[in-house]
Amino acid sequence: MIRTKLSLRRPLAVLGAALLGLTGAVAVAGPASAHHTTITAKVSCDQLAGERVITWTVENSETDKAATLQTVTAEPNTPVNLRSDSTKPLQGAVIPKGGKIRAVQRVPSDTASAKLIVHALWKKNGQEATNDGSITLPVDRPCAPAPKCVDASKASYSHTFDGPKGTATVKLDGDLPLCEGSEQPFTLVSYFAPRPQFATPQYVYGTPDTDTISGDKKEIELNVEIPNCHTQVDLIWGGKDEVIEEITEGGPRYGDKKLGSPGAPGNRSNGPQGWYNGGDKSCTTPASTFASNCDGTVTVSLSNDGKDGKYPVEFEVKGENGWSKKVTVEAGKADNSTVVPAENAGKVEVLVDGKVIEGGTYSWERPEDCPLPEITTKADCKNFSLTASNPEGGLPVKVEFTYGDKTESRTVQPGKSETVTFTAGKDDTALVTLPDLDMEMEAVYAPEGTCGGGGAGGEEPGLPVTGVAAGGIAAGALALLALGAVLFFVARRRRVRFTA
Incomplete structure (x- = not known):
């Protein structure tokens, strides 16, 4: 009986996958006679099982004789079963004439090398041979079980x-x-x-x-x-x-x-x-209110206390003729310190970030509770005098006095008085007009005492006035003079008739 032993080694390249099939490095027996088997191998990784899978191929050198594998020895010593029927071992299998047979061996994932030794018998002529093949496994490429979860520190x-x-x-x-x-x-x-x-x-x-x-x-x-x-x-x-x-x-x-x-x-x-x-608007709620004052000024109240009031707001208050003032109001606060002068209060604007805020435009209007100018009169048979008094705290007021065909104009400053005297004539009334307030009144000429001639400017005082009780007229005139004959303007464009 002739026994031959051949060896062949070559490197194995392995690709990582759930099941990677690659050709491994194999050592094969070199024949000492014409009859022999050739052994090659491939290796793959079964990550689910965490094992390396070696597929051995044993080839019959004879084209006219079948070979029976009488003994099979594997290193490591794990089962080597037919690939076509995993329940049958490789040992005892018959290789057809000139054919090949494949078997599968599973080894631990950290196995560095594997070897398969087979003893074949050719019954037709009694020839037999022992051959082996080996493979080096890629331990530098781990074949660990496939993960079933991922740690948060490594997840994407x-x-x-x-x-x-x-x-x-x-x-x-x-x-x-x-x-x-x-x-x-x-x-x-x-x-x-x-x-x-x-x-x-x-x-x-x-x-x-x-x-x-x-x-x-x-x-x-x-x-x-x-x-x-x-x-x-x-x-x-x-x-x-x-x-x-x-x-x-x-x-x-x-x-x-x-x-x-x-x-x-x-x-x-x-x-x-x-x-x-x-976002398209500021996280603030700036607001303003206005109050006209009798002196012509406007008080501006600024607030920053809306639901979105998270930041200070810089307001700018503008008046006419270039007047301007900037005021910063903290979140949740208000400021009432801004007063626009009378000469600038014709148009007032409140701006934030260069834009007029909603409701931020105003013009001065005379408050209804402002005191009105007072008019007093004094008359005798030669003169008819009218005096306009402007209370403190108001604006200058223009007053026009008209008696007969003569008109006199005066501008009365706050806290001051202006008097105009006309020569008494035949007219029994004078017209007093306040154009800025759109108001006017009539003052009746009622001289002190009795003037002669039966009318204003007569030369014979004391004569009876036709159709009028002279005593009553005189008494009424004296009463008005005693009281100062004070007139309050209480209606626009309302003509009030009084006597002096």
Whole structure:
């Protein structure tokens, strides 16, 4: 009996996969006679089982004789069964004439090398031979069991983000869930902001929304309310304990915690940048009210106490002729210190950021409770005098006195009086007009004593007046003089008749 032993070695290249089939390095017996078997092998990795799978191929060198594998020895010593029928061992199998047979052997994932030795018998002529083949396994490429979950520290995610609507989603990538006891929270938060671009300070608006991806939850949805003003919205890595309540100048920032950031951990989620700055109006509620004063000035009250009042507001109050004043009002406060001078109060505007605020335009109007000018008269047979007195605290008033065909105008300053004297004539009334107040009145000429000639300016005082009780007229005139004959203007364009 002739026994031959051949050896052949070559390297194996392996690709990682759930089941990777690659040709391995094999050593094969070199024939000492014409009859022999040739052994080759391939190796793959079954990650689900955590084993390496070796497929052995044993080829018959004879084209006219079948060979029976009488003994099969494997290293490591694990079963080697036919690939066509995994319940039957390779030992005892018959290789057809000039044919080949395949068998499968499973070995631990950390196996470095394997060897197969077969003893074949050719019954037709009694020839037999022992041959072996070996393979080097790629231990530098681990063949570990396929993972059933992923740890949160190694997981990757995908996200969506809509800042103007205050919505976001975060999803765990891949088919595997997070491992039990492993979880990752994410938070969506919105802020009041002073500008539609990034600026400080910022204050959390409403309640941030936090949800957690865990073993039984692979996707979450987040929603927050957005203020009706300038805002910032951030999608961050972490729970509510990561939320910065106030973002201030020089204070802490989220940095790469924002999803979609270039650095970790934000770059572990694939999607758009998870931050937004916008809003079309200020997070303040500036308001103004106006009050006209009797002296022609306007008092402007400024307030910053609306529901969105989070920031100081700088108001600018403008009047006519270039008059202007700037006032800063803190959040939740009001200011009543601005008084527009009378000469500038014809048109008043209140502006914020260069724009007139709603209801921020006003013009001075005379208050109804302002004291009216007083008119007194004095008359004798030669003269008829009228005096206009303007109370303190008011505006200068223009007064026009008309008697007969003569008119005199005077401007009476507050706290002052102006008197006009006419030579008594035949007219028994004078007209007093205040054009600025759109008012006028008639003053009756009623001289002290009795003037002769039966009329004003007569030469014979004391003669009876036709059709009138002279005593009653005289008594009435004296009574008016005794009281100062004071006249109050109480109606616009209302003509009041009085006697002097």
